[in-house]
Amino acid sequence: MSDRVAIVVGAGGLLGRFVAAKLADDGFTVVGVDRSEAGLSELADGIRRVAGDTTDPTVAKSLIDRIAAETGQPAVLVNTLGAFTMGDALTATPEDVRLMVDVNVGAALWLTQAVVPYMQRAGSGSIVHVSARPGLEPTAGLAAYSLGKAALTQLVRVLDLELRPQGIRVNAVAPQLIDTPKNRSYFPAEVMAHSVTPEALATVIAFLAGDAAAPVSGAILPAYGG
Numbered sequence: 001m002s003d004r005v006a007i008v009v010g011a012g013g014l015l016g017r018f019v020a021a022k023l024a025d026d027g028f029t030v031v032g033v034d035r036s037e038a039g040l041s042e043l044a045d046g047i048r049r050v051a052g053d054t055t056d057p058t059v060a061k062s063l064i065d066r067i068a069a070e071t072g073q074p075a076v077l078v079n080t081l082g083a084f085t086m087g088d089a090l091t092a093t094p095e096d097v098r099l100m101v102d103v104n105v106g107a108a109l110w111l112t113q114a115v116v117p118y119m120q121r122a123g124s125g126s127i128v129h130v131s132a133r134p135g136l137e138p139t140a141g142l143a144a145y146s147l148g149k150a151a152l153t154q155l156v157r158v159l160d161l162e163l164r165p166q167g168i169r170v171n172a173v174a175p176q177l178i179d180t181p182k183n184r185s186y187f188p189a190e191v192m193a194h195s196v197t198p199e200a201l202a203t204v205i206a207f208l209a210g211d212a213a214a215p216v217s218g219a220i221l222p223a224y225g226g
Helices: 016-027 057-070 093-120 143-167 181-186 198-209
Strands: 007-011 029-034 046-053 074-079 126-129 167-174 219-224
Touching: 007 016, 007 057, 007 093, 007 143, 016 029, 016 074, 016 198, 029 057, 046 057, 057 074, 074 093, 074 198, 093 126, 093 143, 093 167, 126 143, 126 198, 143 167, 143 219, 167 198, 198 219
Parallel strands: 007 029, 007 074, 029 046, 074 126, 126 167, 167 219
Antiparallel strands: none
């Protein structure tokens, strides 16, 4: 196993599994994190698994500390967590907004806070989060979701300013729509025709995480599909 450790959060989901596999192929020792043990069980052999809900800041810190102690100090953090809800601004509920913020930006902040001390000691590190096009451009009918992803986009830009001087890169990808079974159940075929596959998105994420993207930090990389 490589001494370069990559943590993939949301590894029980479709995108997370592809990212974990790609990073393992790239030579990292990969640890997959997800609250779903069933999802983690679908990871490829050789990828380590840790279960926990990282929207809780205490859990996020304890999981990162555990991984660092048992596997090694993390060189890469990829956070693929995300929650989605449809609805316009006038019908958004407090529960909608709270969920979109807790999952889409809260977990990103708690995970970053937990992993950065290890990267600071190493003087290097790479963090990649998954934003979305509605977090960059106003999108009618996705009010609460847009708020959560917009907050994540701004967080990435702030983290870049704060961490780049310490050798830590922070970037994000911003897909418009990912081709997943769940999204196919929401959207008509003509919309899904322009989605991006999780395999393709995982390749972009792995690029941002790896050494080939060493000059890149603070980027919100569009991945809008065809």
